[in-house]
Amino acid sequence: MTKTPMSGLVERASQEGLLDVAYTTTDSPFGPLLLARTPKGLVRVGLPNQDAEELLAELATRVSPRVLEAPGQFDEARRELDLYFEGRLESFDLALDWQLSEGFRRRVLRGIARIPYGQTRSYTQMARGAGNQRAVRAAGTACGSNPIPLVVACHRVLRSSGGMGGYGGGVPMKRALLELEGALDV
Amino acid sequence: MPALPPFQVLIDEHAEVVMAVLRAAVGHEAADDCFQETFLAALRAYPKLNDAGNLRGWVITIAHRKAIDHHRARGRRPLPVAEVAEVGVEDPLPGGEIWTAVGVLPPKQRAAVTLRYASDLPHAEIADALGCSPAAARRSLHEGIKRLRKELA
Missing domain, CATH: 3.30.160 (Double Stranded RNA Binding Domain)
Structure with a gap:
């Protein structure tokens, strides 16, 4: 063509x-x-x-x-x-369109977008932040449905036990991202 | 009703046939402009399209309207023969001589022959593209072929 x-x-x-x-x-x-x-x-x-x-x-x-x-x-x-x-940028400065997520899920995702580089949170913390501490499973689903991964860094959310939890791009990628950010060294 | 595919899919699948139709209808040089006009018009109308069943016929119909607009704007009958010969050389169409002869057919016949043999459209879609009945499309095609036979005999 x-x-x-x-x-x-x-x-x-x-x-x-x-x-x-x-x-x-x-x-x-x-x-x-x-x-x-x-x-x-x-x-x-x-x-x-x-x-x-x-x-x-x-x-x-x-x-x-x-x-x-x-x-x-x-x-x-x-x-x-x-x-x-390359490990040379810690926070993205890009306009986001949130229209693919609604309600509780969007609140969870907006919370995730505020987790600082190199830090992690638990699904329970994200559920609490979105206004429903008991909705841990729903918070997990919200992470899984994240339409804007990487930029909205759902890879920074782990199980309360410290387990990796899931990742849309596969758990090895989640681990590699956290290693890149120096979040797994502790 | 099937959902509308991303517009890019429509471009990827049908750009080639649209370009072939336009080159045959308005010549090589004007085809690029008509190509943009065709896909812009399609893009404008796309979200309101009710039937995703025959996107190819739909976009070829638009291409033909744009070709007609082009000829109207230029206020003359289309296609100096030389341009058609060039199309035949550059495009992988069979038999340069045949397409040169196609180029001097009257517009309706030429369009019908091109759509049938360069774009491989069935009669019903040719009729859509030309804005006539399938019977009339068949007749144009038939007349065109008859004339070509005579020219090339």
């Missing part, structure tokens, strides 16, 4: 406000990540073991079918992620 008419298309779509969901893929030490954003901000991060096609289909259904590949929209996100994986 010719490149020129395609990139021109994305540009014009963006100018006309038709670019409801832009996406790209970017490399990471763990494999390719899918990044998707709306005009409001980053709405979805797909981890390497997640099926990108499926995630895009879900975005088409839940956000808008106007989903276009637009790598040019992700320069800043890519830059920050690269620095993060």
Whole structure:
């Protein structure tokens, strides 16, 4: 396919406000990540073991079918992620679109977004922070459903017992992220 | 009703046929512009599309409208022959000579022949794209082929 008419298309779509969901893929030490954003901000991060096609289909259904590949929209996100994986960036400065999570789950995720770099919390603490101390299992589900992993660092939430718990990108990736942040040395 | 796929999937799957249709209809140079207009119009209308069943026919229909707009805007009948020959050389279409002859057919016949043999559309979709009945599409195709036979004999 010719490149020129395609990139021109994305540009014009963006100018006309038709670019409801832009996406790209970017490399990471763990494999390719899918990044998707709306005009409001980053709405979805797909981890390497997640099926990108499926995630895009879900975005088409839940956000808008106007989903276009637009790598040019992700320069800043890519830059920050690269620095993060090099251990040179501790907190992301990216606009986020929370529309894929609601209610209790969103409160849990917003709490997670405030856990400082290199620290961990328990699912129980997250449940309490979201206003329902007994909803530990629901807090776990909220972590598992995190649409914006890495940037909303759900890998920093562990079992109260100290066990790793689960991770959408696989437990080895969770462990590696915590090691990168120096959170597992204690 | 099947859910609408991400618009990018529609581009990835149908960009090639749309480009082939447009190159045949407006020539190589204008095709890039019409291509953008086609997919922008499709993108605008996409969320309200009720039927995800025949996206290919839908987007080719839009491409044809854009080609017609283009010709109207230029206020003349389409396609100097030289441009068509060039398309035939650059695109992997069989028999350059045939496509040169296709290029000088009257517009409806040319569109019908191109859609049928370059884009491999069934009659019903050709009718959609041309905005006529399947019978009329069949007739245009038939007339076009008859004329080609005579030209190339």
